[in-house]
Amino acid sequence: MTIIDETAESPAPDGAQDAGRPLLEVRDLHVEFSTRDGVAKAVNGVNYSVAAGETLAVLGESGSGKSVTAQAIMGILDMPPGRIPKGEILFRGQDMLKMSGEERRKIRGNKIAMIFQDALSSLNPVLSVGYQLGEMFRVHQGLSKKEAKAKSIELMDRVKIPAAAARVNDYPHQFSGGMRQRIMIAMALALEPDLIIADEPTTALDVTVQAQVMDLLAELQREYHMGLILITHDLGVVADVADKIAVMYAGRIVETAPVHELYKRPAHPYTKGLLESIPRLDQKGQELYAIKGLPPNLTRIPSGCAFNPRCPQAQDICRTDIPQLFPVTEQDGGELAGRGSACHFWKETIHG
Numbered sequence: 585m586t587i588i589d590e591t592a593e594s595p596a597p598d599g600a601q602d603a604g605r606p607l608l609e610v611r612d613l614h615v616e617f618s619t620r621d622g623v624a625k626a627v628n629g630v631n632y633s634v635a636a637g638e639t640l641a642v643l644g645e646s647g648s649g650k651s652v653t654a655q656a657i658m659g660i661l662d663m664p665p666g667r668i669p670k671g672e673i674l675f676r677g678q679d680m681l682k683m684s685g686e687e688r689r690k691i692r693g694n695k696i697a698m699i700f701q702d703a704l705s706s707l708n709p710v711l712s713v714g715y716q717l718g719e720m721f722r723v724h725q726g727l728s729k730k731e732a733k734a735k736s737i738e739l740m741d742r743v744k745i746p747a748a749a750a751r752v753n754d755y756p757h758q759f760s761g762g763m764r765q766r767i768m769i770a771m772a773l774a775l776e777p778d779l780i781i782a783d784e785p786t787t788a789l790d791v792t793v794q795a796q797v798m799d800l801l802a803e804l805q806r807e808y809h810m811g812l813i814l815i816t817h818d819l820g821v822v823a824d825v826a827d828k829i830a831v832m833y834a835g836r837i838v839e840t841a842p843v844h845e846l847y848k849r850p851a852h853p854y855t856k857g858l859l860e861s862i863p864r865l866d867q868k869g870q871e872l873y874a875i876k877g878l879p880p881n882l883t884r885i886p887s888g889c890a891f892n893p894r895c896p897q898a899q900d901i902c903r904t905d906i907p908q909l910f911p912v913t914e915q916d917g918g919e920l921a922g923r924g925s926a927c928h929f930w931k932e933t934i935h936g
């Protein structure tokens with residue numbers, strides 16, 4: 585009989601010391617830019633977190649601050665004109681905003697990797713794809729040219745590029761848009777990071793290819809048990825892959841919810857508008873854009889709730905008081921885990 589001594593000291597499995605703690609936690613992050621028109625307040629107190637193995641989708645119209653938040657996390661913000669007047673970005677509990685340049689460089693690529701929308705401008709056109717993938721291994725892991733090439737082929741296989749060994753010496757322009765995006769995913773995965781930030785990774789692709797690339801990303805994320813932040817302005821893209829959603833408007837999170845809850849019962853008028861803007865096959869010919877007006881100029885964000893000039897439910901209080909992210913509950917007060925809405929009238933919105 586085998587006796588398991590539960591009191592015996594055994595080495596903690598990788599990551600076990602972080603159990604229960606989010607991989608990444610953004611706290612009260614503010615980012616502003618000096619512009620000719622004045623100070624553009626692009627991010628105004630964002631809070632979100634991602635755990636290992638979890639996918640957070642960040643959703644919002646153009647200019648809502650999704651990419652700027654991601655750039656702040658990656659440490660690739662243009663500073664100046666950008667500035668982070670306030671906030672914390674904790675990676676495994678350590679504030680990256682307080683780290684030295686050298687410490688941050690070690691995290692970038694190794695621990696947190698990013699995938700951008702436009703693979704063609706992210707890849708070097710005059711170097712083969714195999715060379716660019718191999719560089720990750722040569723530079724970061726000191727592998728020989730031959731070993732790096734073998735690793736590159738293996739990675740190209742992992743992201744399901746057909747005939748990887750035959751194509752490893754091809755140049756970026758010889759691949760289709762979807763295949764190039766797979767190469768970007770391979771580059772992000774190369775050093776087996778803990779967290780990937782994908783900023784509109786499929787926006788430049790046509791719809792069928794979008795779904796394939798998204799499925800691949802989700803599959804790899806599960807396999808590697810990574811955290812994934814998926815930035816998009818397209819609600820349709822994230823429904824099947826995200827665990828939870830943070831909706832952004834004018835640099836704030838206006839609603840957070842587990843993904844299916846958000847679709848079923850939005851608790852913020854802006855989210856409601858976004859959902860009503862998704863084209864539906866049974867409503868051909870109907871107006872797609874349910875939200876009237878445009879997002880605000882970030883140098884002159886409206887007082888109170890930033891959404892008030894566009895909101896069909898706005899009341900006087902909305903023009904004076906900034907709504908905090910209120911916990912959203914059932915009508916009888918029952919808890920709805922992970923739900924929040926920055927709307928004075930969230931109750932009416934979800935239960936009304």
Ligand SMILES: Nc1ncnc2c1ncn2[C@@H]1O[C@H](COP(=O)(O)OP(=O)(O)OP(=O)(O)O)[C@@H](O)[C@H]1O
Nearest residue numbers: 617626645646647648649650651652653662665817
């Ligand atoms: N380097 C910069 N200088 C000045 N303003 C900037 C700079 N980078 C971003 N901004 C401003 O910050 C705001 C937020 O931009 P951000 O790129 O985060 O939007 P987004 O939500 O990612 O939108 P999109 O869906 O279009 O990618 C925008 O108004 C943008 O003009």
Ligand code: SF4
Nearest residue numbers: 889892895902927928
């Ligand atoms: S706080 Fe007021 S303006 Fe803002 S979303 Fe809610 S109802 Fe609309």
Ligand SMILES: [Mg+2]
Nearest residue numbers: 650651652783
């Ligand atoms: Mg963006």
